[in-house]
Amino acid sequence: MAPSINKQQQLVAKGYFTLANNYLDVYQTFSKKIQDPTTPNDDKVALYAQSKPILQQAYEFQRMGFKALTVELNTPVEELQSAVDDAAKTIKNIFRIGKVIEIAADLVGIAAVLAVPVIKPVTLAVLPKLVAELKNDVQDLKS
Amino acid sequence: MLLYNTFKLSWFRGFVITVCFLLLAGCANLETVRDFAKQSASLASGSEAIDYWGKWGERSKRFDVVVARLPPHSGKKPEGVFGPITVPTKDEISAIKALQSVLSAYMSKLGALADDNLTDVSKQVDGLVENLNKLPSDMPEEKLKKVNTAYGTIIKLVKLPLEVYRHYEVRKLIQDNDENIKLLTEGLSSAIASLEKFSEQEKNSVLNWYEVTTNDYPEDKNFSSAYQWEKDRASIIQTYQGKTAALESYQQALRTISASHHKMAQDLGLFDSDSFKRLASSLVDARDQIVSAQNQYRKAFE
Numbered sequence: 001m002a003p004s005i006n007k008q009q010q011l012v013a014k015g016y017f018t019l020a021n022n023y024l025d026v027y028q029t030f031s032k033k034i035q036d037p038t039t040p041n042d043d044k045v046a047l048y049a050q051s052k053p054i055l056q057q058a059y060e061f062q063r064m065g066f067k068a069l070t071v072e073l074n075t076p077v078e079e080l081q082s083a084v085d086d087a088a089k090t091i092k093n094i095f096r097i098g099k100v101i102e103i104a105a106d107l108v109g110i111a112a113v114l115a116v117p118v119i120k121p122v123t124l125a126v127l128p129k130l131v132a133e134l135k136n137d138v139q140d141l142k143s
Numbered sequence: 144m145l146l147y148n149t150f151k152l153s154w155f156r157g158f159v160i161t162v163c164f165l166l167l168a169g170c171a172n173l174e175t176v177r178d179f180a181k182q183s184a185s186l187a188s189g190s191e192a193i194d195y196w197g198k199w200g201e202r203s204k205r206f207d208v209v210v211a212r213l214p215p216h217s218g219k220k221p222e223g224v225f226g227p228i229t230v231p232t233k234d235e236i237s238a239i240k241a242l243q244s245v246l247s248a249y250m251s252k253l254g255a256l257a258d259d260n261l262t263d264v265s266k267q268v269d270g271l272v273e274n275l276n277k278l279p280s281d282m283p284e285e286k287l288k289k290v291n292t293a294y295g296t297i298i299k300l301v302k303l304p305l306e307v308y309r310h311y312e313v314r315k316l317i318q319d320n321d322e323n324i325k326l327l328t329e330g331l332s333s334a335i336a337s338l339e340k341f342s343e344q345e346k347n348s349v350l351n352w353y354e355v356t357t358n359d360y361p362e363d364k365n366f367s368s369a370y371q372w373e374k375d376r377a378s379i380i381q382t383y384q385g386k387t388a389a390l391e392s393y394q395q396a397l398r399t400i401s402a403s404h405h406k407m408a409q410d411l412g413l414f415d416s417d418s419f420k421r422l423a424s425s426l427v428d429a430r431d432q433i434v435s436a437q438n439q440y441r442k443a444f445e
Contacts (some may be wrong), residue, residue, distance in 0.1 A: 013333075021336075024337075024341060027347065028343075028344060031351055041358045048355040058341065059229075062338070067235060076326045091252070094262060094305060098263075109274040
């Protein structure tokens with residue numbers, strides 16, 4: 001199933017991140033100069049003041065990039081979510097087959113207690129435990 | 144009659160063995176797919192980098208201690224570290240995290256479906272056989288046990304078509320969603336790559352501030368203040384230690400997830416042993432890379 005993505009939006013998100021990265025590269029060249037011990041103090045102060053809007057702008061472009069990314073990935077995310085739901089159903093169905101066998105085992109276990117020619121109170125004592133197991137397994141199957 | 148029965152039994156047994164062999168030959172062990180998917184799910188669930196990015200303003204307050212120590216200059220206290228004026232809203236942060244969580248949920252379900260224990264009905268059948276043996280019967284005990292074990296073996300055959308069905312579903316899940324996984328992982332990877340750059344430049348921003356502020360507000364020039372200056376600087380660098388490298392590994396791991404998923408989409412249909420062995424070996428490598436990126440990431444952002 002090919003996702004229907006607005007290619008222009010995809011370019012917008014990538015474009016914003018590229019812009020942010022370019023601004024951060026420029027900021028790095030300012031930083032090198034500021035942290036260089038040979039740069040005069042007055043220049044450092046001036047460069048520091050000039051560098052602030054560059055970093056702010058990079059941050060803004062990143063925000064816009066994230067915003068565009070969430071819009072452009074909306075369709076793939078919805079499709080993946082639906083695939084996740086379907087996979088959960090498949091897993092549940094496979095699990096149910098095992099549960100059906102467990103329930104059959106529980107029933108045979110109860111029958112084994114009740115079908116003996118002479119029922120003794122001692123053997124009957126295990127019944128509540130067996131019925132509880134059956135109840136749990138049926139509950140698991142229903143859930 | 145006895146000969147006929149024996150022939151019928153051996154023919155049936157032969158048929159069952161052949162069917163089992165054919166079915167199992169088509170069902171490669173998916174544990175490498177399961178391990179790769181589970182580790183990918185775990186990696187994708189880590190959204191600390193997004194929180195970290197959104198809280199730069201809060202983080203800059205860590206340096207208030209240094210600001211407080213600097214003496215006022217011409218009656219003015221030094222400014223704090225420059226942080227972004229606007230911050231992402233809660234909804235924006237949640238929308239970004241949702242991209243990661245859907246990737247994590249997908250990988251987690253793929254891992255569960257690829258888990259070979261999912262179709263293992265043997266334990267349940269053993270319980271059934273055990274209870275069957277307890278039922279009263281006219282048959283001699285030894286014979287009864289043999290018959291019940293035979294029933295159990297037949298019921299265990301349920302596992303085989305289930306296994307084929309599960310392999311079909313794993314393959315379908317991967318092939319149907321390959322394009323979406325590619326878009327999602329590549330989009331997230333570009334975003335994390337940009338955060339990686341941002342983390343490095345945040346360190347520079349703090350160091351720039353420290354450089355300019357300590358020049359504007361010099362402490363007394365003595366040994367102890369020089370020592371304090373170096374100590375503060377080292378502590379600032381320490382704060383950012385490992386974060387850039389961890390984000391680099393994280394975004395590379397996302398690209399590995401995309402490439403490995405694509406490889407599975409192409410090769411998982413080929414269950415001949417050679418191609419599956421190659422695929423399994425590349426998935427083991429991918430899993431190791433993802434685990435290492437995850438450890439690095441957790442250490443850096445814990």
